[in-house]
Amino acid sequence: xxxxxxxxxxxxxxxxxxxxxxxxxAVAVRRLYVYEDPRIDxxxxxxxAANCGACGYPGCRAFAEAxxxxxxPPSKCSVNTAEDNQLIADYLGVSVGESEKIVARLACAGxxxxxxMRARYAGLxxxxxxxxxxxxxxxxxxxxxxxxxxxxxxxxxxxxxxxFGLPVVDEDKCTACNDCVVACPLDLFSLQPISHKLxxxxxxxxxxxxxxxxxxxxxNACGRCSVDAPEGLIxxxxxxxxxxxxxxxxxxxxxxxxxxxxxIVWIENKKTIKGAxxxxxxxxxxxxxxx
Amino acid sequence: MSSGLITKLNxxxxxxxxxxxxxxxxxxxxxxxxxxxxxHAFPPELNLLLSQNAGKPSVPIVHAxxxxxxxxxxxxxxxxxSVPLHAPATGVIxxxxxxxxxxxxxxxxxxxxxYPGESQEILYGxxxxxxSMSPGEIIQAIQDAGLVGLGGAAFPTHVKLSxxxxxxxxxxxxxxCECEPYLTTDxxxxxxxxDDLVRGTQIIMRAMGAERAIIGTEDxxxxxxxxxxxxLPADGSISVKMVRTKYPxxxxxxxxxxxxxxEIPSGNYPSSVGMGVFNVATTSQIGALIPWRRGVIERVVTxxxxxxxxxxNFLVPIGTPLRFILExxxxxxxxxxxxxxxxxxxxxxxxxxxxITKGCGGIVVFxxxxxxxxxxxxxxxxxxxxxxxxxxxxxxxxxxxxxLARKGRYLEMDEYHLFDCFxxxxxxxxxxxxxxxxxxxxxxxxxxxxxxxxxx
Numbered sequence: 001x002x003x004x005x006x007x008x009x010x011x012x013x014x015x016x017x018x019x020x021x022x023x024x025x026a027v028a029v030r031r032l033y034v035y036e037d038p039r040i041d042x043x044x045x046x047x048x049a050a051n052c053g054a055c056g057y058p059g060c061r062a063f064a065e066a067x068x069x070x071x072x073p074p075s076k077c078s079v080n081t082a083e084d085n086q087l088i089a090d091y092l093g094v095s096v097g098e099s100e101k102i103v104a105r106l107a108c109a110g111x112x113x114x115x116x117m118r119a120r121y122a123g124l125x126x127x128x129x130x131x132x133x134x135x136x137x138x139x140x141x142x143x144x145x146x147x148x149x150x151x152x153x154x155x156x157x158x159x160x161x162x163x164f165g166l167p168v169v170d171e172d173k174c175t176a177c178n179d180c181v182v183a184c185p186l187d188l189f190s191l192q193p194i195s196h197k198l199x200x201x202x203x204x205x206x207x208x209x210x211x212x213x214x215x216x217x218x219x220n221a222c223g224r225c226s227v228d229a230p231e232g233l234i235x236x237x238x239x240x241x242x243x244x245x246x247x248x249x250x251x252x253x254x255x256x257x258x259x260x261x262x263x264i265v266w267i268e269n270k271k272t273i274k275g276a277x278x279x280x281x282x283x284x285x286x287x288x289x290x291x
Numbered sequence: 292m293s294s295g296l297i298t299k300l301n302x303x304x305x306x307x308x309x310x311x312x313x314x315x316x317x318x319x320x321x322x323x324x325x326x327x328x329x330x331h332a333f334p335p336e337l338n339l340l341l342s343q344n345a346g347k348p349s350v351p352i353v354h355a356x357x358x359x360x361x362x363x364x365x366x367x368x369x370x371x372x373s374v375p376l377h378a379p380a381t382g383v384i385x386x387x388x389x390x391x392x393x394x395x396x397x398x399x400x401x402x403x404x405x406y407p408g409e410s411q412e413i414l415y416g417x418x419x420x421x422x423s424m425s426p427g428e429i430i431q432a433i434q435d436a437g438l439v440g441l442g443g444a445a446f447p448t449h450v451k452l453s454x455x456x457x458x459x460x461x462x463x464x465x466x467x468c469e470c471e472p473y474l475t476t477d478x479x480x481x482x483x484x485x486d487d488l489v490r491g492t493q494i495i496m497r498a499m500g501a502e503r504a505i506i507g508t509e510d511x512x513x514x515x516x517x518x519x520x521x522x523l524p525a526d527g528s529i530s531v532k533m534v535r536t537k538y539p540x541x542x543x544x545x546x547x548x549x550x551x552x553x554e555i556p557s558g559n560y561p562s563s564v565g566m567g568v569f570n571v572a573t574t575s576q577i578g579a580l581i582p583w584r585r586g587v588i589e590r591v592v593t594x595x596x597x598x599x600x601x602x603x604n605f606l607v608p609i610g611t612p613l614r615f616i617l618e619x620x621x622x623x624x625x626x627x628x629x630x631x632x633x634x635x636x637x638x639x640x641x642x643x644x645x646x647i648t649k650g651c652g653g654i655v656v657f658x659x660x661x662x663x664x665x666x667x668x669x670x671x672x673x674x675x676x677x678x679x680x681x682x683x684x685x686x687x688x689x690x691x692x693x694x695l696a697r698k699g700r701y702l703e704m705d706e707y708h709l710f711d712c713f714x715x716x717x718x719x720x721x722x723x724x725x726x727x728x729x730x731x732x733x734x735x736x737x738x739x740x741x742x743x744x745x746x747x
Contacts, residue, residue: 119629119641124670124727128734134641135395206389206397 039092040064046088048079052155052177073097079156079175100193102176104159104169107188108144109201109263111164112286115143115215120289126152131185139214139290142203144188153183163284171270194267198233198243198251201272202263205238212261216281219263225255234264304510308549309535312684314717316472316538316635318511323595324475326603328483331592332619333380333411337403337610338390338646339365344439345446346372351401357384362415362585364437365401374437374447377415377586379608380405393631393638393645400646403610416585421494429498433577437586437649442466442477442541442570443632445650448577451569452498454562463495463504464550464561467519467571468534468541470509471633474653476591477571479604481508481515484575485522491578492529499567504529506571507550509536538635539715543568545684557711572652587649592616598626598656607647614643616654627659635716671724679718679728685711689718689728696731701738709735 043064050060055076057063066072067088074080074088075097082096089096119137121130127149130136136145146165158173159180167180171194181189188203200219204211208220221239230250235242241264243251253266253273262278342348349366359365359378366376382405389397421429434449454460465488469477481488492504508516510533519531534540534549544555546568553564561568576587588609595602600621607616613631630637631651679689687708695704709732718728 118643121641124730124734126734128737129727129730131395132733132737133395133730134393134639135391137641139642141391141395141397 037068039068042091043067043088046080046084046091047077048084050079050155050175050177052079052175052179054078054175054177067092067094070094073099075099078102078177100195101171102191102193103171103174104176104180104189105192105196105199105267106144106167106169107190107199107201107203108142108166109217109265110138110140110143110215111162111166112146113164113283114217114281114287115140116213116287116290118290121145127183128185140204140206140211140218142186142188142205143215144186149183149185150180150189153179155179164286196243196245196248196251197253197267198248198255198264199267199272200241200243200264202240205240207239211239216279217261217263220261222260224258224260225264228258229255304535307510307533307535308552309537309540310545310548310684312682312686312717313537313539313545314682314720315536316720318536319473319595320475320478320511322473322602323593323604324478324512326475326479328479328591328604328606331605331607331611331616333405333608334611334615335405335407336385336612337379337382337405337608338612338644339376339379339401339403339610340390340392340646340648341366341376341399341401342392343376343437343445343609343649344374345444346374346450348399349373349376351387353384353401355384355386358382359384359403360414361409361411362413362588364586365403368434372447372450374434374439374449375586376401377437377588378403379588379610380411381409381414382406390646391642391644393640393648393651395641400610413585413588416583418582419584421497421582426498426500429494429581432581432584433498435584435586436577436580438573438576438580439587439649440570441572441576441587441590441649441652443636443650443652445648448569448573451560451567452495454499454560454567458560458562459565460499460501460562460567461503461565462551462567463492463499463501464543464546464566464568465492465504465506465571465574466541466543466546466568467506467508467512467515468546469512470536470538470541471635471637471653472538473595473655474593474633475595475604476593476652478512478515480572480575480591481506481512482518484579485518487578488519488571488575489522489524489529489578490582491574491576493524494577494581495567495569495574496528501567502528505550506531507534507546508532509534509540511536538717539684542684542713542715544713557708590647590649590652592647592651593653594620594656595653596656597661598623598629598658599654609649610646612643613640613645613647613654616647617643617656622656623658625658626656627662628655628657630655630657635720636714670726673724673726676723678721678723682717682721684715684717685713687712689732692735693718693726693728693731696735699738701735702742704735704739709739712736 047060055063074085116139117137118139121137123133127145127147130145148161150167151159156173158170159167162168176191202219204218211218221236223236226234233247256264256266256275258277259275262274266273347369350369351366353365361381363378364375365378368375382403385402385404390400392398430449430452438448439445467481516531523529547553592607593604629640631640634655692707714729716729
C-alpha cells in the first residue's frame with residue numbers, strides 16, 4: 001500500500017486548498033459586492049447595440065446607465081425606432097421624452113453634371129488624399145469631391161453615391177452618428193434636425209459670376225432669399241446665404257422661390273424642393289474638363 | 292548629357308562625402324542648366340497671396356484703388372512667424388480676393404494691376420551699411436525684407452536666424468545641392484549671382500555669430516563650384532565643398548551629415564548641433580536685398596519638362612499666374628502632370644490660375660507620353676520587398692508605415708517615427724507596387740494630429 005501512502009497526503013492537501021480558496025471567494029463575494037441596478041442590463045438589451053455614440057455617450061451600455069439614472073430620456077437614442085424607445089420608457093416608467101429626428105445633410109449640390117472640373121485627379125481614391133493633392137480636380141474649392149469617404153465611413157449603410165458622384169443620405173437609416181461629419185475633409189456634412197427645412201446646399205465663397213463659372217447650382221449671393229425671408233432669418237455673409245436656425249420657426253418655403261440657381265432648397269418629407277425660378281437641370285452627362 | 296556621363300564615370304566621386312540610402316532619379320537638368328537667367332515679362336495682373344510662407348499670413352496695409360510703386364511694402368508681418376509682402380511691380384491695387392493656391396484651398400490675395408507703360412524701375416529702398424549693424428538689426432532687416440526659404444519650404448528666414456539662446460551656432464551650411472531632378476534654379480544662381488551669394492553668406496555669419504561657412508553643392512555642378520571658389524573672400528572663412536549627386540542630398544539633415552558629419556536629432560532644428568542651413572537662393576537674396584533695404588519681389592524659376600517649348604530659367608515677379616508664364620513659353624494646352632516645385636517633392640497643380648509664390652523654384656510640365664506607365668492603373672498590394680526601407684534616407688520603415696496607414700491605425704504610426712518623414716518621395720519612387728506612400732503619410736500626419744487634438 002505504498003501507493004496509497006503517497007497519494008493520500010496529496011489528495012488531502014488539494015482538498016484543504018480547495019476549501020480555503022472557496023472560503024476566500026465566499027467572503028469576497030459578500031464583502032466586495034457592488035450593487036448594480038438590474039434594469040441597466042434590461043435596458044441595454046432593448047438598445048440596438050450599435051455603439052455609434054450618436055447619443056453622446058460612449059456606447060450603448062453607458063447610455064443605458066444614463067437612462068436608468070434619469071439623466072437622459074430614452075428618445076435620445078437615434079438608432080432605435082420610436083416604438084422601441086417607448087418600450088424602454090414604459091419599462092422604466094419614465095416619459096419617452098421629446099426628441100426630434102436628426103439627420104446628416106450635405107451642403108453641396110454640385111454633381112459632375114453641374115459642377116466644372118479644372119483637372120483630373122488620378123491619385124489615391126479617397127477624398128482625404130485628393131484634398132492634399134492640389135485640392136482635387138473640382139473647380140469649386142469648397143465642393144464635394146465625390147470620392148466617397150462618407151460612404152465608406154457610414155456603418156448604417158445610409159449614404160450612397162449617386163450617378164453624379166454626390167452622396168445621398170437615406171434619412172430613414174441615418175442615425176446622426178456623426179461619422180460622415182468627421183470623415184468629410186471639406187466639412188460639407190452637418191447634423192440637422194429635420195425641422196430645419198430651409199437649407200443652403202452650397203459652401204462656395206466666391207463672388208457671384210465666378211461661383212457660377214465653377215458650378216451651375218452655386219449660391220451666387222444675389223440676396224433674393226434674404227430679402228424675401230422674415231428679417232434676420234437669412235443673411236448673405238462672404239458671398240453665401242447663411243440661415244440663422246435660431247429663428248427657424250419663421251421659416252417658410254417663400255425665400256427659395258426666386259433663387260435663380262436653386263442653391264437654397266426646402267426639404268420636407270425626404271423630398272428636396274427647389275424654387276419656381278430655379279433653372280432646370282436636365283443634363284445627365286458630366287461637364288467637360290475646363291482648364 | 293555627356294557631362295552627366297562624365298560625372299558618373301569620374302572615380303573621384305566615390306570619395307566625395309554623402310549620406311546613406313537615397314535614390315538616383317534621372318537628372319534631366321541638361322535641358323536648362325546651360326541657359327542664363329532671363330527676365331520674364333510682367334503679367335497684366337499679379338495675384339499676391341497673403342500666405343506666401345510657412346507660419347502666419349501677412350496683413351494687407353493697402354486698399355483697393357491705391358497706387359503702389361515697385362518694391363513698396365503692401366502687407367505687414369503678423370507676429371514673429373510671419374513676413375511682410377512687397378509690391379513686385381508698379382501699378383494699382385484692384386481688390387483683395389480669393390485666388391487658387393497650389394495646395395488646393397482658395398486663399399486671400401492682393402490683386403495688383405500692373406501699369407503697362409511703366410519702366411518698372413525699383414524706386415523703393417536706400418543703401419545702408421550692413422557692417423555697422425548689430426546681429427539683432429540684421430535679423431530684423433531680414434524679416435522686413437520678407438525673406439523666406441526660397442528652396443521650397445518657405446520657412447521665414449529670420450526665425451531660422453534666431454535660434455534658442457542655449458544653441459551656439461559655429462557653422463553655416465549654404466545649400467546648393469539642388470537634388471530635385473529637372474530644376475536648375477540654384478545652379479544658375481550659384482553661377483550668375485556668386486557675389487551676392489558670398490555677401491549673403493557673410494551677413495548670415497554675422498547675424499548668427501558663426502566662424503565658418505560651407506557652401507555645399509552636388510558634383511553634377513562642377514562649373515558652379517568653380518565660379519564660387521573664385522568669388523570667395525580671401526580670409527578662408529567660406530569654403531565650397533562638393534558632395535555626391537544623390538537624391539535627397541538637399542535635405543538639411545542629409546546635407547549636415549555629408550558636409551560636417553553631424554546628425555540633427557529627431558524633432559530638432561540644425562541649431563541644436565551648432566549649425567544653420569540656408570538655401571543658396573535665399574542667401575543670394577539676402578546679399579542682394581539687405582544692403583539696399585529692399586524686399587523680395589521676384590525669384591528665379593526653372594520652367595521645364597517636355598510639355599514646354601521654350602524651357603529655361605526665368606526671373607519671375609512674385610504673383611505671376613501660371614497661365615501667363617505657360618502661354619508665353621509655348622505650353623501646348625494639355626498636360627498629364629503640372630508640378631510646382633520639383634518632380635519629387637513639388638505640388639501637383641489643379642488650376643492654371645495658381646500664382647508663383649516665394650517658395651516656388653520650378654514649374655515642370657509632363658505630357659502623358661513622357662511618363663513611364665505601369666501596367667494597370669492604381670496600386671498593387673505590398674509584397675514586403677523592402678526596397679523602400681533601403682531607399683529611405685531617414686532610415687524609417689515606409690513599408691510598415693504604409694500598411695498601418697492603409698488600415699487607418701494612425702496613432703500607432705508614432706512608434707514607427709511617422710513625423711521624422713519629410714516626404715522626400717524616395718519610397719514611392721522605388722516601390723514596385725506603385726503604392727503612393729507619401730500621399731498615405733500626408734493623410735496620416737494630418738489624421739494623427741487631429742486624433743491627438745481630439746484626445747486631449
